[in-house]
Amino acid sequence: MTEPIIRHYGPRAYSDHPPFRYPEYKSTIKRSPDHDLLKIVATLSETTGPGPAWSEVSVEDADLTTNATGEPALGERIIVTGHVLDEYGHGVPRTVLEIWQANSAGRYAHWRETAFPAPLDPNFIGVGQCITGEDGEYRFITIKPGPYPWGNHPNAWRPSHIHISVLGPALGQRLVTQMYFEGDPLLDLDPIYLAAPPHSRERMIARYDHDVTTENWALGYRFDIVLRGELSTLEEVDEE
Amino acid sequence: MNPTLGQTPSQTVGPFYSMRLGEDGQNVIPTPAEGGERIVITGRVLDGDRHHIEDALLEVWQANPVGRFNHPDDRRELSLDPTFTGFARVMTDFETGIYRLETVRPGRAPDPEGGMQAPHISLIIQGRGMLNPVFTRVYFSDEIEANKDDGVLQAVPEERRPTIIAELEPGSDPKTFRLDIRFQGEDETVFFDV
Numbered sequence: 001m002t003e004p005i006i007r008h009y010g011p012r013a014y015s016d017h018p019p020f021r022y023p024e025y026k027s028t029i030k031r032s033p034d035h036d037l038l039k040i041v042a043t044l045s046e047t048t049g050p051g052p053a054w055s056e057v058s059v060e061d062a063d064l065t066t067n068a069t070g071e072p073a074l075g076e077r078i079i080v081t082g083h084v085l086d087e088y089g090h091g092v093p094r095t096v097l098e099i100w101q102a103n104s105a106g107r108y109a110h111w112r113e114t115a116f117p118a119p120l121d122p123n124f125i126g127v128g129q130c131i132t133g134e135d136g137e138y139r140f141i142t143i144k145p146g147p148y149p150w151g152n153h154p155n156a157w158r159p160s161h162i163h164i165s166v167l168g169p170a171l172g173q174r175l176v177t178q179m180y181f182e183g184d185p186l187l188d189l190d191p192i193y194l195a196a197p198p199h200s201r202e203r204m205i206a207r208y209d210h211d212v213t214t215e216n217w218a219l220g221y222r223f224d225i226v227l228r229g230e231l232s233t234l235e236e237v238d239e240e
Numbered sequence: 241m242n243p244t245l246g247q248t249p250s251q252t253v254g255p256f257y258s259m260r261l262g263e264d265g266q267n268v269i270p271t272p273a274e275g276g277e278r279i280v281i282t283g284r285v286l287d288g289d290r291h292h293i294e295d296a297l298l299e300v301w302q303a304n305p306v307g308r309f310n311h312p313d314d315r316r317e318l319s320l321d322p323t324f325t326g327f328a329r330v331m332t333d334f335e336t337g338i339y340r341l342e343t344v345r346p347g348r349a350p351d352p353e354g355g356m357q358a359p360h361i362s363l364i365i366q367g368r369g370m371l372n373p374v375f376t377r378v379y380f381s382d383e384i385e386a387n388k389d390d391g392v393l394q395a396v397p398e399e400r401r402p403t404i405i406a407e408l409e410p411g412s413d414p415k416t417f418r419l420d421i422r423f424q425g426e427d428e429t430v431f432f433d434v
Binding site for chain 2: 005051185195201226
């Protein structure tokens with residue numbers, strides 16, 4: 001019988017990620033583990049994952065400026081592009097990016113959003129998805145989301161951000177992050193952004209790229225997403 | 241070789257993830273062509289004060305009833321209905337914090353030492369207030385023999401194993417297994433670094 005491939009991934013670099021508990025972001029206080037995580041030797045259950053099958057049945061829905069009704073959404077149209085890579089620089093092909101965000105006024109089209117009196121846009125639902133190509137490249141078009149207030153502390157405002165979910169080929173690569181915009185003055189006031197360590201938090205900032213900007217149509221931003229990578233030789237596995 | 245790029249930091253899915261990650265019906269994994277035993281796994285997700293978490297997202301990954309994963313790396317010559325994804329997304333109920341997964345009992349998949357794992361379901365849990373995903377597994381209380389041989393389960397200190405073994409509700413049809421997921425405290429769910 002043909003044997004399964006059991007790949008060996010480098011560790012989740014917890015020192016590059018936020019801590020589970022970051023008291024300035026109050027909701028983390030009671031929703032974070034007390035015990036240390038229990039390290040296990042990854043089995044086929046962890047080195048496989050839903051990404052390939054889920055990406056296979058996902059279809060591109062990568063223009064959030066028109067995917068609500070076909071009529072154009074209001075706000076600043078932007079192009080977001082980049083690569084999904086592993087930490088060794090290899091593109092992650094054919095993996096789905098699932099996207100959700102507020103509209104240009106900072107309002108989510110979600111039933112739980114009742115406190116912020118900003119207008120909804122009937123032509124913007126703020127959800128979409130795109131699938132990476134063979135080299136890991138992706139591209140979507142959307143409206144730049146507005147900042148919005150939240151209840152974490154007095155006069156708290158989230159910086160403009162886009163939620164991006166990536167499954168990747170292996171369960172252990174699961175990543176949900178938020179993409180921010182360079183130069184946003186709210187970044188240094190936002191405990192969710194600041195929860196990521198100083199050395200890694202700028203990896204979540206999209207950079208303006210004039211080569212992506214399209215004349216008379218939309219500004220362009222570049223944003224790469226880096227997942228855990230697969231160790232390539234047995235020697236490296238032994239060292240781990 | 242050291243990594244050349246740094247991993248992108250994780251962030252919370254926030255309160256609005258269900259716009260994209262929680263469409264209705266994703267809490268059901270249909271029975272594949274191979275057949276399989278319908279089961280229900282249900283329970284509450286609880287915070288450090290044992291209040292229910294009203295907006296947790298559970299992502300489910302499992303093998304099919306003969307133990308094969310729908311993934312290109314699982315090349316074993318076992319039956320696999322291609323419509324069986326083995327993937328589900330389950331949200332806790334906003335009022336009660338209860339989750340409910342309807343699926344088929346997974347078969348046994350191999351472990352790295354050449355043995356077989358006990359039937360189990362992998363879970364990724366996320367939510368508002370969770371800056372990183374947490375990973376755990378659900379085992380079954382009626383798989384007594386298989387559970388004894390499972391390397392991951394046996395690596396868990398004995399007193400903590402009940403936190404990841406779902407209890408069969410006597411007389412339930414379809415068989416219903418209960419497991420609460422708890423953050424913090426002595427009886428905290430075991431979360432794995434996978």
